[in-house]
Amino acid sequence: MAEVRTVTLPSGARVPALGQGTWHMGDDPARRAEEVRALRRGLDLGMTLIDTAEMYGSGAAEELVGEAVRGRRDDVFLVSKVLPSHADTRGTVDACHASLRRLGTDRIDLYLLHWRGSVPLRETVEAFERLVSEGSIGSWGVSNLDTDDLAELPDGALPATDQVLYNLTRRGPEYDLIPRCRELAVPVMAYSPVEQGRLLGHRALAAVATAHGKSTAQVALAWVLRHDDVIAIPKASTVAHVEENRAALDLRLTAEDFDALDRAFPPPTRKQPLDVL
Ligand code: NAP
Numbered sequence: 001m002a003e004v005r006t007v008t009l010p011s012g013a014r015v016p017a018l019g020q021g022t023w024h025m026g027d028d029p030a031r032r033a034e035e036v037r038a039l040r041r042g043l044d045l046g047m048t049l050i051d052t053a054e055m056y057g058s059g060a061a062e063e064l065v066g067e068a069v070r071g072r073r074d075d076v077f078l079v080s081k082v083l084p085s086h087a088d089t090r091g092t093v094d095a096c097h098a099s100l101r102r103l104g105t106d107r108i109d110l111y112l113l114h115w116r117g118s119v120p121l122r123e124t125v126e127a128f129e130r131l132v133s134e135g136s137i138g139s140w141g142v143s144n145l146d147t148d149d150l151a152e153l154p155d156g157a158l159p160a161t162d163q164v165l166y167n168l169t170r171r172g173p174e175y176d177l178i179p180r181c182r183e184l185a186v187p188v189m190a191y192s193p194v195e196q197g198r199l200l201g202h203r204a205l206a207a208v209a210t211a212h213g214k215s216t217a218q219v220a221l222a223w224v225l226r227h228d229d230v231i232a233i234p235k236a237s238t239v240a241h242v243e244e245n246r247a248a249l250d251l252r253l254t255a256e257d258f259d260a261l262d263r264a265f266p267p268p269t270r271k272q273p274l275d276v277l
Contacts, residue, residue, distance in 0.1 A: 004046035004249060007187045007231050009160045011139050013109070015077045017225055018249055019049030020242070021191065021235030026060035034238060039068035041239045043075060045246040051163070051189070051233045052103075053081035053114055054095055059102050066104035078103065079110045079163075079189075081143060082124075084117025092127035096136050110160050111137040115144035115276065122154045143191075146274040147180045159186060165275045166190035166230070168223055168265040169199055172272035182229060192277055193224045193232040204264030208257045214248075217241070221248035223261060 006014040020042045025035045039050065052065045062080060069076045080103070086095040096111060111131065113124050128140035142150070143163035150162065162181055166173050166188065173188065181188050194200060194217050205216045212219070217234075224232045225248065236242045253261075 004048075004246075005225075007229055009110075009139065009187060010158055010185060011160060013077070013138070013160075015049045015231065016047055017231055018047050018221070018245065019051055019077075019079075019189075019231060019233040020047050021233040022050065022052040022061045022065055023056050023235055024061075025235070025237055026057045026064035031237060032064060035064060036068045038237050038239050038242045039065065042236070042242045042246070043069070043072060045242065047242070047246060048075055049077045049079060049231065049233070051079045051191075053083075053112075054086070054099050054102075055081065055083055055114060059098070062099055062102035066102060070104060073105055077109045078105065078107075079112065080108050081112040081114040083114055084119065087113055087117060087119040087124040087127070089123055089127045089130075092124055093131060093136075096131050100136060107136065107138060109138040110141055111139075112141045112143045112161070112163055113145075116142075116149055121149070121152055125154055125157045141189075143189075144274065144276050147176050150180065150184075158184065161187055161189045161231070163189035163191055163233075165192055165277055166224060167193050167195050167199060168202075168205070168220055168261060169195050170275050171265060172268050172275060175268040175271055177274065178227070178230070185229075187229045187231055188227075189231045189233060190224045191233055193234050194220045196277070202264065204260060208253070208260060211257075212251060212253075214251055215244055217244060218248040218251050219253070219257075221245055222251040222253050223258075225249065226253065226258075 139160040141159040141161040
């Protein structure tokens with residue numbers, strides 16, 4: 001199996017192009033052990049970027065991530081997020097410290113604003129800068145910000161990423177957001193890359209998957225990963241799904257595959273407001 005390809009963040013940090021999501025992990029105590037095993041298997045396979053948020057399970061996902069990375073924290077690039085309702089100066093710092101406690105670590109590598117709320121972006125960025133100075137976070141970024149929101153970030157403030165909904169059924173970002181981020185050399189992080197599973201029964205996807213002897217999830221991920229500067233963070237709560245997703249990195253789609261997928265999931269021809277989940 002080839003090494004996991006990396007994507008370079010504006011800080012120069014190199015992170016795996018394929019990471020692991022955690023939304024809804026930690027919700028069901030009966031599934032906890034398997035979820036921890038799945039995340040650890042992903043780490044073993046080089047999917048060392050883990051995405052979580054204070055919102056997920058009201059902290060339960062962060063606690064589960066803390067358990068999964070115990071003893072191997074330095075091998076992991078941890079991403080978490082502050083809720084917009086906490087994103088004022090004091091609230092951001094307090095929320096980060098609470099996340100650190102749940103994660104059982106003294107550093108979040110990348111801390112994101114989960115989506116834009118009523119707090120001015122400038123205020124949240126100031127709080128992020130303070131967290132960088134005190135060493136609580138390595139860098140900061142944003143999520144669910146469209147191109148016009150990015151333009152409202154304070155002068156000189158460059159996020160490490162914009163984490164947005166992007167998959168075959170949500171191609172809007174290709175029109176302007178991905179190109180804009182590319183101009184800024186800010187990698188996009190694609191969330192819900194398999195559309196939370198809803199995409200996986202699609203006929204056109206199945207045809208491509210069958211031709212390669214792969215699964216539809218692997219084709220959907222390989223399609224997102226066709227960009228050099230997009231990171232995908234599927235959530236998989238079983239070891240089998242994690243192993244399958246990891247193998248998507250080795251799948252090379254052909255020009256014919258891309259054409260077939262374009263016919264079934266047409267690329268945007270005009271601006272579409274950013275979808276969110
Ligand atoms: P997703 O990754 O597109 O889909 C997750 C679903 O797909 C789960 O039901 C999972 O099942 C299933 N799955 C994964 N791999 C599979 C495979 N190989 N074969 C079949 N099914 C497979 O959706 P998501 O969880 O919404 O998005 C991923 C991550 O992005 C989240 O977990 C979260 O970290 C982040 N996110 C961020 C935002 C934001 O606003 N910033 C919003 C949504 C999500 P199992 O669990 O059974 O493996």
